[in-house]
Amino acid sequence: MSVPVIQLEDFRKTYITGEVEVKAVRGVSLSIQPGEFVAIMGASGSGKSTMMNTLGCLDRPTSGKFLLDGVNVGELNRDELADLRNRKIGFVFQGFNLLARTSAVENVELPMLYSRPPIPAAEQRQRAMESLALVGLAKRYDHTPSQLSGGQQQRVAIARGLVNRPKLLLADEPTGNLDSRTSIEIMGIFQELNDKGITIVMVTHELDIARYCRRVVVMRDGLVRSDELVKDRFLASEELAKLDAEQKAVQLT
Amino acid sequence: MFAVLRIALRALRRNILRSFLTMLGIIVGIAAVIVGVSMGTGAKAEVDKQIAGMGQNLLVVMSGNMARGGVRGGFGAAPNISPADYEALRREIPGVVAVSPEVRANAQIAAGNQNSFVQVSGVSSDYASVRSWQFRSGANFTEGDVRNANKVCLIGTTTAKTLFGEGVDPVGQIVRIKNAPFTIMGWLAPKGVNSFGQDQDDIVIMPYTSAMKRLSGDTMFRSLSVQAEGPAIIADVQTNIYELLRQRHKIQPGRDDDFMVRNQQEMSDFFNANNRIMTILIGFFAGISLVVGGIGIMNIMLVSVTERTREIGIRLAVGARGRDVLKQFLTEAVLLSIAGGGMGIATGFWLAPLLTKYFQFPTLISNDSVIMAFTVSAVIGIVFGFFPALKAARLDPIDALRFE
Known part of the structure; x- marks a missing residue:
């Protein structure tokens, strides 16, 4: 068996705010293999944001072990964490988090600015354009975020997440700011990418969005309550077709 | 980057x-x-620029000592360099090319119906070369003029202009200074205004003997201008002048000088x-x-x-x-x-x-x-x-x- 992309062993995270100790995650063991497409679900306060921050190497466990692609994240310092994020993780956020007044292609180039060893400018541009093509936005490479729709902005963010060929694409409520149709389109892109072998972990609180994934992990009060494969999985292409049919019907009547 | x-x-x-x-x-x-x-x-x-324009390899010996007793007497001190000091300096110090004493007097100068109040410098025939004065026309007075206290003088551009008008060559003209007639022998090339705003060309230069006898009545010089042979020996000449004058002024060891010797660098500082x-x-x-x-x-x-x-x-x-x-x-x-x-x-x-x-x-x-x-x-x-x-x-x- 190949090295798991994510391996958590009795992962705990405790925040100390003033005098109060908050046990956000209280012992989670979890393993995610290459090529999986996992949704982490839970209400607010369930610990899913803490999971997200830890899986994204933005934070370290208080105790327990977290191996990302075989690397023990708990032992790394700030700079090493930054390098790890740069090489192995692509982020997609709820609020897109693109740099304003900066063209799409330059936004996609951003992670490569911090690559070690440095990537030549010409190669950066080429890879950024390839990445944009992957999400179907090659034509709008010179548009700034304010000239793009929400769905298009999220696609730029996905392209940015993919540009350094990460082991893991980590999405935090990627459809939270989008209407239902665009949400399905974005999930369609994730499904396509997953079919190409890219590992995706996504945090969401929407059940129907989670049904586009292959596996759903439900958290409550800092613990995993259920962890099972999705049975009747949604396929974005089918759902879009249904939606089109429904809209047509509404217009006809 | x-x-x-x-x-x-x-x-x-x-x-x-x-x-x-x-x-x-x-x-x-x-x-x-x-x-x-x-x-x-x-x-x-x-x-x-001004100090360089004063002349080359120049040392100035001044009466009085600015540092003495904490009182900055300086230029106002009474003249105390005697003609004998001047002669001794000229004779005894090696490496001196030229020396000129200087006495000053302010006097009324008149030519025809024009007159002016002017600063008169009484100097030796070396002065023009020591202080780098050039001549527009005419020539310097001679050592003979100095010896005999002849009534001759050199005139600066500004003074000449006041008395005779712009661009008129004054050489050979007679001017009256304190009612004595002086013959103009040389017309000096202009040096311009110095850094104190003083017009250096509003000047009349004459043999120091004439100035002392006919104008001021002084018997002592206020300063001496000394030209050394070259830059390398300026320090030696300066030391020798100190020793000579201390000896001649009978200044005991440990007592302050009653004169100053300044080179151009010191003046500049x-x-x-x-x-x-x-x-x-x-x-x-x-x-x-x-x-x-x-x-x-x-x-x-x-x-x-x-x-x-x-x-x-x-x-x-x-x-x-x-x-x-x-x-x-x-x-x-x-x-x-x-x-x-x-x-x-x-x-x-x-x-x-x-x-x-x-x-x-x-x-x-x-x-x-x-x-x-x-x-x-x-x-x-x-x-x-x-x-x-x-x-x-x-x-x-x-x-x-x-x-x-």
Whole structure:
């Protein structure tokens, strides 16, 4: 068996705010293999944001072990964490988090600015354009975020997440700011990418969005309550077709 | 590095007015430094030019001692160098090419129906060569004229113009000084105004014997001008004059001299002392305004870091190290201050000549001051940009991403 992309062993995270100790995650063991497409679900306060921050190497466990692609994240310092994020993780956020007044292609180039060893400018541009093509936005490479729709902005963010060929694409409520149709389109892109072998972990609180994934992990009060494969999985292409049919019907009547 | 510069430039361009206002403090400070230093340098160059214009390898022996008893008597002291001192100096000190005593008197001078009040210098026939006077026409008086106290004189350009009109050659004319008729033998080439605003060409020069006998009645000289053979022996000649005059004036060991011997370097230092104080003062105030400018940069950079917290969060999330963020904000601060420095230097170059033109203040912008100003502005950017940049670099990526 190949090295798991994510391996958590009795992962705990405790925040100390003033005098109060908050046990956000209280012992989670979890393993995610290459090529999986996992949704982490839970209400607010369930610990899913803490999971997200830890899986994204933005934070370290208080105790327990977290191996990302075989690397023990708990032992790394700030700079090493930054390098790890740069090489192995692509982020997609709820609020897109693109740099304003900066063209799409330059936004996609951003992670490569911090690559070690440095990537030549010409190669950066080429890879950024390839990445944009992957999400179907090659034509709008010179548009700034304010000239793009929400769905298009999220696609730029996905392209940015993919540009350094990460082991893991980590999405935090990627459809939270989008209407239902665009949400399905974005999930369609994730499904396509997953079919190409890219590992995706996504945090969401929407059940129907989670049904586009292959596996759903439900958290409550800092613990995993259920962890099972999705049975009747949604396929974005089918759902879009249904939606089109429904809209047509509404217009006809 | 190139990418860092591009990002910084874009960030500054985004807020062009704010960037300019931030730079203003630095612009004013650097311009003040440039102009202030140029005033000091200009004044010094002017003084040095005057002193070099006095003659070559020159030593001046003056009556009195400025340092004595804490009282700066200096030029006002009573003349106490005797004709015998002068003769002894001429005879006994090796390496002296020429010596001239000097007595001064102010006297009424008249020619035809024109008259003027003029400063008369009584000197030896060596004086013209010692003090580098050139002749427009005519010639110097002779040693014979000195010996016989002849009623002859040399006349400066300004005095000649007053008495005879512009461009009229006065050689051979008779002027009356204290009602005695003097024949003009030479017309002196102009030397211009000295650094004290005194017209050096409003002058009449005559044998010291004539001046002492017919004008002032003095028996002592107020000063001697001594020309040494070459620059290498000036120090020796200076020492020898000290020893000779101390001996002749019977000054006991340990007692102060009642005269001074100054070479041109010392004269330059003396007259430049005030310039230096002025330069330091202007530098001090310019320095204060630079500090204020630096604080302005720090202030704006702090605002900028807060405004761009989310951007910093994104950069950290995609793999920027703290160092990368530090470099980015430091580059912005340094770019601001260097641009301000550049504009300040340009402003200085524009302002300094205006100062000369409208206030007749000599200014000279040296390369050193430009290099210094530029370096200072870069250092300000680094010093005052460091704290905001550090603040940015230390942000926690999670908090920064959540920042609204």
